[in-house]
Amino acid sequence: MNRVLMVSNGHGEDAIALRLARDFRARGLEPEIFPLVGRGPDDEATPCVGPRATMPSGGIVAFGNVVNLTRDLRAGLAGLIADQVRFLRAARTRYVGVVAVGDAFCCAMARLSGLPTFFVGTAKSVHVAPYGFGESSVLRGIAGVFVRDEATAQDLRARGVAAVAPGNVMMDMLEGSPPPGIDPPWLALLPGSRETAYHDARFLARIVRRIGEARALPAMLSIAGTIDRNRMAAVLKEEGWRVGARPGCAFEARAGAAVIYGWRGRIGGILQGAVIALGQAGTANEQAAGAGVPVVAFEPGGPHRTGWYRMRQQRLLGDALLVVEKDEARACDAVERLLDDERRRARMGVIGRARMGAPGGASAIAEAVARALAEQT
Numbered sequence: 001m002n003r004v005l006m007v008s009n010g011h012g013e014d015a016i017a018l019r020l021a022r023d024f025r026a027r028g029l030e031p032e033i034f035p036l037v038g039r040g041p042d043d044e045a046t047p048c049v050g051p052r053a054t055m056p057s058g059g060i061v062a063f064g065n066v067v068n069l070t071r072d073l074r075a076g077l078a079g080l081i082a083d084q085v086r087f088l089r090a091a092r093t094r095y096v097g098v099v100a101v102g103d104a105f106c107c108a109m110a111r112l113s114g115l116p117t118f119f120v121g122t123a124k125s126v127h128v129a130p131y132g133f134g135e136s137s138v139l140r141g142i143a144g145v146f147v148r149d150e151a152t153a154q155d156l157r158a159r160g161v162a163a164v165a166p167g168n169v170m171m172d173m174l175e176g177s178p179p180p181g182i183d184p185p186w187l188a189l190l191p192g193s194r195e196t197a198y199h200d201a202r203f204l205a206r207i208v209r210r211i212g213e214a215r216a217l218p219a220m221l222s223i224a225g226t227i228d229r230n231r232m233a234a235v236l237k238e239e240g241w242r243v244g245a246r247p248g249c250a251f252e253a254r255a256g257a258a259v260i261y262g263w264r265g266r267i268g269g270i271l272q273g274a275v276i277a278l279g280q281a282g283t284a285n286e287q288a289a290g291a292g293v294p295v296v297a298f299e300p301g302g303p304h305r306t307g308w309y310r311m312r313q314q315r316l317l318g319d320a321l322l323v324v325e326k327d328e329a330r331a332c333d334a335v336e337r338l339l340d341d342e343r344r345r346a347r348m349g350v351i352g353r354a355r356m357g358a359p360g361g362a363s364a365i366a367e368a369v370a371r372a373l374a375e376q377t
Contacts, residue, residue: 020120032095050088056071174268292349
């Protein structure tokens with residue numbers, strides 16, 4: 001038996017687990033993904049298993065978000081967690097090991113299996129906030145702990161956790177060819193993978209339309225696997241865009257001189273030619289910064305009244321991320337000024353690469369996990 005269970009804790013974590021799964025298979029392991037949040041990724045090579053459900057919050061229940069937690073509890077969150085616990089406790093007869101991809105809660109759930117447990121920490125960094133006492137206790141003594149940067153690994157080692165930082169798997173995911181027949185540069189639009197993506201795409205399209213009136217700069221709209229591309233196209237139609245077919249793309253939308261191409265491919269394909277990323281996403285924003293693309297995000301209160309999620313991202317990415325008030329005129333002005341400031345864009349790119357780290361993590365983690373499991377058989 002060489003099956004490995006990968007427990008993931010969010011949409012971005014699902015994508016990271018899929019990337020790791022490729023390297024596990026290359027080493028003779030058979031990975032399966034158990035998503036604690038949502039239905040999980042749609043991938044023929046890596047099946048999803050276990051009890052799953054989509055909650056109203058999309059998984060955003062941390063930091064005392066009572067409203068989201070209440071909505072999820074009404075939707076059956078308690079029963080879902082109980083079913084997930086039962087599944088994990090029964091997993092030891094089916095798998096040789098379990099890999100938690102996400103946060104300490106994800107790792108705590110994985111440990112219920114009683115199997116050799118490995119942790120790929122995607123959610124925390126000392127650049128944002130260090131792992132706390134309780135989180136360190138969860139990580140202490142498991143088979144392997146892999147975090148995103150060396151500073152975080154050092155902090156955990158000082159707490160008695162044998163953590164290493166072999167590379168950032170998120171940077172291994174920047175693969176893919178650019179869209180055919182479209183010349184760079186372009187704006188990358190990253191509305192995210194949750195229900196709010198449709199609303200955020202509407203706002204981003206308005207910015208693109210105003211910028212398109214002044215300069216010939218197309219936009220590539222990244223449509224995550226969790227997003228309905230037909231519904232996304234309908235949103236643009238409601239905004240007055242003419243939507244039609246485009247070879248190699250999900251669709252093409254035009255409004256005057258402005259053009260948006262819908263993109264279903266790997267995000268690395270559109271980041272290669274992006275001059276700026278307008279991002280309301282989590283993982284995708286961070287990948288863009290790591291690829292050296294300046295990122296602009298929009299918050300209703302501007303940079304001084306960000307929600308906890310964007311505040312965390314701002315701390316992680318530093319000056320690689322520009323947060324602007326979510327007002328159409330102010331947003332357009334900020335993006336126009338950044339487009340005209342090549343030196344600032346270059347500086348943001350350098351900072352983003354430094355903050356996100358180097359690729360190579362997927363191969364190193366898979367090799368370490370495969371070796372450790374082989375030694376136990």
